[in-house]
Amino acid sequence: MRYPDDAEPVITLTSGPVNAYPDVLRGLGRTVLYDYDPAFQAFYEKVVEKAQEAMRLSTRPVILHGEPVLGLEAAAASLITPDDTVLNLASGVYGKGFGYWAKRYSLNLLEIETAYNEAIDPQAVRDMLARHPEVTVVCVCHHDTPSGTINPIDEIGAVVAEHGAYLIVDAVSSFGGMKTHPDECRADIYITGPNKCLGAPPGLTMAGISDRAWAKMKANPAAPRASMLSILDWETAWSRTEPFPFTPSVAEMNGLDVALDLYLAEGPEAVWARHALTAKATRAGIRAMGLELWAAREAIASPTTTAFRTPEGIDEAKLRHEVRARYGVVFSSGRGETLGRLTRIGHMGPTAQPIYAVTALAALAGALNAIGFKADPGAGVGAAMAEIDAVG
Numbered sequence: 061m062r063y064p065d066d067a068e069p070v071i072t073l074t075s076g077p078v079n080a081y082p083d084v085l086r087g088l089g090r091t092v093l094y095d096y097d098p099a100f101q102a103f104y105e106k107v108v109e110k111a112q113e114a115m116r117l118s119t120r121p122v123i124l125h126g127e128p129v130l131g132l133e134a135a136a137a138s139l140i141t142p143d144d145t146v147l148n149l150a151s152g153v154y155g156k157g158f159g160y161w162a163k164r165y166s167l168n169l170l171e172i173e174t175a176y177n178e179a180i181d182p183q184a185v186r187d188m189l190a191r192h193p194e195v196t197v198v199c200v201c202h203h204d205t206p207s208g209t210i211n212p213i214d215e216i217g218a219v220v221a222e223h224g225a226y227l228i229v230d231a232v233s234s235f236g237g238m239k240t241h242p243d244e245c246r247a248d249i250y251i252t253g254p255n256k257c258l259g260a261p262p263g264l265t266m267a268g269i270s271d272r273a274w275a276k277m278k279a280n281p282a283a284p285r286a287s288m289l290s291i292l293d294w295e296t297a298w299s300r301t302e303p304f305p306f307t308p309s310v311a312e313m314n315g316l317d318v319a320l321d322l323y324l325a326e327g328p329e330a331v332w333a334r335h336a337l338t339a340k341a342t343r344a345g346i347r348a349m350g351l352e353l354w355a356a357r358e359a360i361a362s363p364t365t366t367a368f369r370t371p372e373g374i375d376e377a378k379l380r381h382e383v384r385a386r387y388g389v390v391f392s393s394g395r396g397e398t399l400g401r402l403t404r405i406g407h408m409g410p411t412a413q414p415i416y417a418v419t420a421l422a423a424l425a426g427a428l429n430a431i432g433f434k435a436d437p438g439a440g441v442g443a444a445m446a447e448i449d450a451v452g
C-alpha cells in the first residue's frame with residue numbers, strides 16, 4: 061500500500077470539505093484581531109459587503125459562526141412557527157433531513173419526495189400548493205449532494221412566490237460553483253457557506269435573508285435569541301458601529317475574505333464554467349468506462365459533484381479505499397439512503413479544474429481493475445480529454 065490510511069492523501073476530490081485555495085490558507089494565518097478593534101469591525105463590514113456582492117443580493121447577508129448546518133437549523137428555528145404549514149421538497153438526504161428540523165417547529169408538514177436519483181418537478185409543487193392553499197413555508201435543497209443532483213430552484217421559487225409562501229433554500233454545495241443566487245430563486249432564507257465551492261474551510265454560514273423573512277422572524281416569539289442558533293442576534297452585526305452578540309470566528313472571516321476576493325477577481329462566470337467542464341468531462345469518462353451515472357438524467361447531474369452507481373458485486377467502501385491506498389486520491393461515499401450505492405467525485409473550488417477529471421478517472425479505473433471490475437482507463441481518460449479539448 062503506497063498511501064497508508066494514517067498519512068495524508070495526495071489529493072482530496074470529495075464533495076466537501078475540500079482543501080482550501082493556497083491563498084485562503086495564507087489568509088487564515090493573518091493576525092487574529094480583537095473583535096472590538098475598530099480595524100476588525102471595519103473589516104467585518106467589508107467582508108459582509110463582499111459576500112453581498114458575490115451573492116448578488118438586494119439585502120445584507122448574515123454571517124453565522126458555524127458551518128452551514130448551523131444556518132439551516134437556525135433558519136427552521138427562526139422562521140417556522142406552529143401556525144405554519146410547511147411543504148418540504150425532498151429529492152435526497154439533505155432535503156429529507158430538513159423536514160425533520162421543520163417538524164420540530166411545526167407539526168403541519170407536507171412533503172413531496174422523489175426517488176433519490178431524480179429532481180423535484182416544479183409542476184408537482186404547483187399542484188401541491190393548489191391542493192393546499194394553507195402552505196406558508198416551502199423548503200428545498202438545491203444540490204442534494206449525497207445524490208449529486210440539482211433541483212430547478214429558480215422555477216420552484218417562481219411557483220412558491222406566486223403562491224405567496226416563504227421559501228427556504230439550502231444552496232450550500234451549489235453556490236459559487238454554478239449560477240445560483242438568492243434573489244433569482246426568490247428565496248426568503250438562502251443558506252450557503254465557504255466550505256464547498258468557494259474553497260475555504262468549514263466554519264461559517266452565509267445567509268441571504270429577505271425583508272419579509274426578517275419581519276416574520278421578529279414576529280415569532282420563539283425565534284432563538286441570545287443563542288448560538290439565533291439569526292436575529294446578528295441582524296446589525298455587519299455594521300462597524302454595532303456590537304457582535306458574541307465573538308465571531310476571526311480566522312474564518314480572514315479566510316472567507318480571501319475566498320470572496322478570489323471568486324470575484326476570477327469572475328463568477330469563469331468559476332462556474334470550470335466547475336461545469338470538470339463535471340462534464342468526468343461524466344463522459346464515467347460512461348466510457350462502462351459505469352452508470354447515479355442521476356436519472358444528464359440534465360439534473362450536478363456541476364459540482366459527479367455521482368456514479370456502484371457496479372454490481374463491488375463493495376463501495378472497498379473501492380474508495382483502493383483508490384486512496386493505491387493513488388492517494390480521496391472520493392466521497394454516499395450518505396444515508398445512498399451510502400454504499402454510489403461514489404462521488406467532487407468538483408469544488410480548487411478541485412474544479414478539468415485536468416482533475418483525468419486524475420479521478422485514472423485512479424478510479426486502476427482501483428476498479430484491482431478489485432475485479434474491468435474498466436478501460438484509456439477509454440475513460442480519452443472521453444474526458446475529448447470534452448476538455450472540445451472547449452479549447
Ligand SMILES: *Cc1c(COP(=O)(O)O)cnc(C)c1O
Pocket residue numbers: 076077127128129154201203204205230231232233256
Ligand atoms: C455540505 C452540505 C451542508 C453542510 O453540512 P455538512 O453535512 O455538515 O457538511 C448542508 N447542505 C448541503 C446540501 C451540503 O452539501
